[in-house]
Amino acid sequence: MVTAVAINSHGGITVSESVVIDGHEDNLPRVVTHAHSDHTKYLSRSSRNSPMIIGTPITLEWLKILGFKLSDSVLQPINYGEVLRLPSGTLRLEKALHIPGTAQVVFDSDEGWRAVYTSDFKKPGSHTPVISSDVLIIDAVYGNPEFRRDFDDYIEIVLVDLVKELLASGSVYIHGYHGKNQEVMMLLRSEGIDAPFILDHKQYALTRAMEHHGLRVRDYHHVGTEEADEIMRDGWFVYFTHFFRRVECDGFGTHVKLSGWEFKKPMRQLGRRWWLVAFSDHSDFQGLVDYVRLSRPKEVIVNCKRSTDGYLFAKYVEKKLGVKTYLLP
Numbered sequence: 001m002v003t004a005v006a007i008n009s010h011g012g013i014t015v016s017e018s019v020v021i022d023g024h025e026d027n028l029p030r031v032v033t034h035a036h037s038d039h040t041k042y043l044s045r046s047s048r049n050s051p052m053i054i055g056t057p058i059t060l061e062w063l064k065i066l067g068f069k070l071s072d073s074v075l076q077p078i079n080y081g082e083v084l085r086l087p088s089g090t091l092r093l094e095k096a097l098h099i100p101g102t103a104q105v106v107f108d109s110d111e112g113w114r115a116v117y118t119s120d121f122k123k124p125g126s127h128t129p130v131i132s133s134d135v136l137i138i139d140a141v142y143g144n145p146e147f148r149r150d151f152d153d154y155i156e157i158v159l160v161d162l163v164k165e166l167l168a169s170g171s172v173y174i175h176g177y178h179g180k181n182q183e184v185m186m187l188l189r190s191e192g193i194d195a196p197f198i199l200d201h202k203q204y205a206l207t208r209a210m211e212h213h214g215l216r217v218r219d220y221h222h223v224g225t226e227e228a229d230e231i232m233r234d235g236w237f238v239y240f241t242h243f244f245r246r247v248e249c250d251g252f253g254t255h256v257k258l259s260g261w262e263f264k265k266p267m268r269q270l271g272r273r274w275w276l277v278a279f280s281d282h283s284d285f286q287g288l289v290d291y292v293r294l295s296r297p298k299e300v301i302v303n304c305k306r307s308t309d310g311y312l313f314a315k316y317v318e319k320k321l322g323v324k325t326y327l328l329p
């Protein structure tokens with residue numbers, strides 16, 4: 001089976017010479033599992049040289065907002081669970097908890113074996129369905145056994161409580177990556193935070209597209225509009241911007257950075273008006289192991305192009321779970 005899977009120099013996964021996932025190969029249909037930049041390499045080339053670009057409706061719309069020039073004639077949106085016929089098997093997408101629109105890829109070959117690529121995910125088994133597989137392809141994002149966050153189960157509560165507390169004394173500025181911000185918007189709403197959201201241009205466009213596809217945020221405003229100005233004068237709002245973007249705020253605002261690379265404590269104070277919360281949109285080491293264990297594959301392929309310490313993860317899976325594991329490319 002493993003011979004039916006190849007991974008190219010930029011992390012694109014070819015299955016059964018029928019499809020390439022999260023990378024480019026001339027003349028093959030391409031799946032984009034989600035809109036993060038490490039999964040969209042050479043996408044413009046795919047737009048010209050691939051017969052089809054497959055993704056969830058949210059992902060395909062987000063790619064355009066993020067600046068990719070994609071011709072509508074090649075875009076093939078499919079919903080979770082919908083089945084697509086390919087030359088040597090069928091393909092379907094399944095949900096993964098990561099950023100809106102993220103999909104796992106399930107390829108059922110005509111020979112009877114199944115390959116699953118997890119893409120990025122967190123909370124396997126509860127929020128990300130674990131798919132049974134013969135060959136499981138996984139990115140060991142946190143492949144080192146030391147990359148464990150013991151607080152992952154309750155980090156949402158930590159973040160919500162901090163935002164509630166900070167809102168009592170003024171505005172809150174949240175700095176996160178594209179997609180993670182939108183997950184946090186939905187989290188804050190579901191936990192009863194009803195302060196208006198102020199979004200910079202890209203955050204606003206991504207959120208609006210997501211709402212078109214049924215993921216509700218409510219009461220969000222484009223920075224610079226009259227209504228946003230009025231809300232900001234009142235001083236009670238949550239402002240969302242990119243992790244690396246500098247935003248000037250009034251003297252009463254507090255900044256909260258969301259980082260996936262904190263393992264010791266769920267949050268810490270960086271300065272008088274700066275906090276950091278260890279909010280990741282990836283499973284830690286244990287979550288990766290749990291997915292493999294529950295999926296019960298015959299073979300595991302670790303995609304080294306998107307892994308940290310992939311060889312340590314492979315060694316662990318072979319030793320503790322007894323599953324033959326390959327490192328590619």
Ligand SMILES: [Zn+2]
Nearest residue numbers: 034036098120
């Ligand atoms: Zn991602």
